[in-house]
Amino acid sequence: MTYRAPLADIGSALKHGAALSSAIEEGLFGDLTMDVVDAVLVEAGRIAGEVIAPLNRVGDTYGTPFKDGTVTTPPGWKEAYHAWRTGGWNGLSAPTEWGGQALPHVVNAACTEMWQAASMAFADGPMLTMGAVDALSAHGNEQLKRTYLQKLVSGEWMGTMQLTEPQAGSDVGALRTRAERVDDGSYRIKGQKIFITYGEHDLTPNIIHFVLARLPDAPPGTRGISLFLVPKFLVNDDGSLGARNDVRAHSVEHKLGIHGSPTCTMIFGDAGGATGFLVGEENAGMACMFTMMNQARLAVGLQGVGIAERATQLALAYARERRQGRVATMPASQSATIIAHPDVKRMLLTMRALTHAARAICYATAMALDRSERSADAAIRKTALAHASLLTPVAKAFSTDIGIEVASLGVQVHGGMGYIEEAGAAQIFRDARIAAIYEGTNGIQAIDLVTRKLPLDGGTAVASHIRELRDIVATVNAGNDPTLGWTPVRFGDAVESLARATEWLLGHLDKDADAALAGATPYLRLFGMATGGCYLARQALAAHRLGEEAGARLALSRFFAENLAVQAGGLERTIVEGAPSLMSADAALAD
């Protein structure tokens, strides 16, 4: 089971889809050139394909054995991690003052997709470390930054993100881990966290935990939560490792997939309290955590893209080799590769189209983040930030939902072999399933989209997004290209469904919140289908306009329009009509 980084697709999605070329031309990224970006992508692709991807099955079969409080990572992982981090990949988009390379988020997004495609379990740890870097950069005081940031940026140490407790999953405000003030300005942390990704491992000599906890006098709920940095080993003034801190892994979970990623239960304060350092202000931990989580949510979306790409490559390779049956024009003595059968072609095109659409959404999100940080114009920064905020839950949930669907189609393309672990499709199917759950379940993303993101700036963010999509439809339409079939009509239908559903939700948020919440998940799906589809068309047309060979991209965009975007009408109906039947069906769930 190999992975070859799809550099042409990624390049096209970056340049034409996320408009990186024009951003570079307008000077958004200083003296960065597209040649540099291309060189970065080629090297990332090489490492993903040659160094990381071969470890993926090893991780699945070996797992992360836990003994005497320590986790052993699978054979070869330590060496691969060392090669990866010394290549500078961990700090690709981190600030230069801490040793990062300050490349665009959108370039890091493309690389993240490749790490995730190569091995979700491997890339899980770096993903959280990058989130930790963001939180510490944005909210940490100078001393914390000086002590920890450079080593986190370089990946010499890794970071964790610790929110979840047994009674506090989606409802983070219910967490009980305690933090007590100590005279020296530090804090004593006591409590238990569960489902902690890379909570313990042997890849790095120190692990820096970012922990949400509650002060004794904190107000209830999310307004009483503070963020603490809790190192596994305390750090001496000279930067060397000091005493072991009072935090330890208690156990490692036995999971459906990502077996190479250790998921730990963590105990703080068994021996009196773990030493922690406040990040940001007391009781303002949620804001810090959101910095970390927004980045992580986009990264999890990219897991969805990466795993979908991997599943598609594997299924395509199988479908080009495997011979079964004949197509209509074939003599009885021959047999066809199964890719020739229309039903198999439908599965493969669906896989590819959904993967490309999710990629387009994720890269657009990252580019909006870049603009929100780098534009010289404050108004553009503000608009871009709103757009990034709007797109983030869609990038996370749509991409991971389609990651699961594509992985499942990948199993199906393989027929019986898909169910055999050695063939690899089954592992992808198992691995993909987590991404819809962690970093905020996809239901939570949908609720975030509907209740927080739609009303942003009085609805102007979503209005401007829909305008963007309408412009794309108008451009497709103006092209008047008969080979596009129903493309402009079906994308137009999808965007208008999105517009009407948006209006309906905005109108019901205040007066009938439950009705709006009932439609949140189908709305996010509609948003993703309309946006991803239109972005595909934009990308194909942009390539076509520049004289690049764009036939494959135009064909994929048409396939999306006529076979997938046509679901929009049904989703709109579900959103605007479905709530009463949902709210009145409690009896159907009682027994």
Next chain:
Amino acid sequence: MTYRAPLADIGSALKHGAALSSAIEEGLFGDLTMDVVDAVLVEAGRIAGEVIAPLNRVGDTYGTPFKDGTVTTPPGWKEAYHAWRTGGWNGLSAPTEWGGQALPHVVNAACTEMWQAASMAFADGPMLTMGAVDALSAHGNEQLKRTYLQKLVSGEWMGTMQLTEPQAGSDVGALRTRAERVDDGSYRIKGQKIFITYGEHDLTPNIIHFVLARLPDAPPGTRGISLFLVPKFLVNDDGSLGARNDVRAHSVEHKLGIHGSPTCTMIFGDAGGATGFLVGEENAGMACMFTMMNQARLAVGLQGVGIAERATQLALAYARERRQGRVATMPASQSATIIAHPDVKRMLLTMRALTHAARAICYATAMALDRSERSADAAIRKTALAHASLLTPVAKAFSTDIGIEVASLGVQVHGGMGYIEEAGAAQIFRDARIAAIYEGTNGIQAIDLVTRKLPLDGGTAVASHIRELRDIVATVNAGNDPTLGWTPVRFGDAVESLARATEWLLGHLDKDADAALAGATPYLRLFGMATGGCYLARQALAAHRLGEEAGARLALSRFFAENLAVQAGGLERTIVEGAPSLMSADAALAD
């Protein structure tokens, strides 16, 4: 992880959905009474829930170790199998002359659903044995029947179904296993079969293999295939076991799920040739195999229903216990069970609605089979057989597709716990995945539906089916019940979409077969959604008319109409408009 047989739902689906009550009243099943049926269901539910269900996780973790050619089944399985077969369950619908109870197929279908819900891996073996009984009853000569049928009916011996070879999966005509005539009238079988469910195990002292093979002078393709009965141990004239036959398991697969079900590679004729006995005529093996497979396809559909029911029960139990967050009306100090959140309610209702719809389709298929065998009127028998043939691929593929979707939603309802193996939702997700693959992939089912079943009797079978659905819509409409909301409109839309798509496919089958094939899978989905939805409404209204408490069923049927059946329009578009974009997108799959 427990399973409680949903006897009220099953009873309602049998009586009102599949109209078992009226069939009994009109005397279709002799002196059978509904009381007897109810007693059978209660006892089956008890065994499924108390005897089989507790073995499901044992089977998953223990697997089926293979050593020195023998398979050890998981602890407790032998005892449970013995209890099950001595209860007479294996022969529930088998002919009385061979020790069966000759109960209706539809009652056996309900029981099969329960065995499958309790443990797919456990029920896999009996499922194939029942198929073997059908094939042997229908096509075997008297001597074979006398020697084998009683023991297969009683379950004292189990049967296997051996079609697949490495180069012959969906394309069974490509098989190469050889059969040579021997002077005594028997045959020598040589070859290799793969993916053989329960090919070797220790549950019964003998295993009777039903093997497709090719005679030396056989015509190529499926017209040159013959069916042979190949016992693991030859049987002496007095019925005692004789010599070991030259057939053995070579290995057992390492699979994504159903770990308790041994999937074997089988070798025939290592020592000169396995002794086999012809079933039916030479070169007429496919017809025999279809007898076995049609039954097995319906049974696999019931696996989908069973696993969906199991997933729903587990998710519901979790959602009623797990507390997270608050609903709108709740003070900050309280927290709600997650079932109260609209988004979770949507998942659970979707699970339940799809499960009930698939059940309704499967039971209707079984009832059509019963009518095709038992009606006194030849015309009715013929019509019923055509209806059963039409519905079988839908029962198989729609039910197993929704089995996977419901299992995935079940994981999602659990949040992080869903990904932890101990919670059980993950096993269901893994187990469910196979059912869309074996007994003919769901793509093959869709092609069967479109290319073989739609044209049946010049299209009259599907026309009569659509008439049946229109009658249901008319009845819902005539009820004029405002609590049903858009139910009649949305089901009406779905049925008309089905009607138009059917007409389009029938019109294109001859002149543009690829275009028809391209729409096969979305067509089967549309067929399942329209049929399953309407059947739910019919069942709810029938219960209502009889004065039963039908509020929950009416509410579920409305939820289906307004939230799920609304996908019909998009599916229709895909079928009638999507083929050109699919056929012209080869470039998008080349790289």
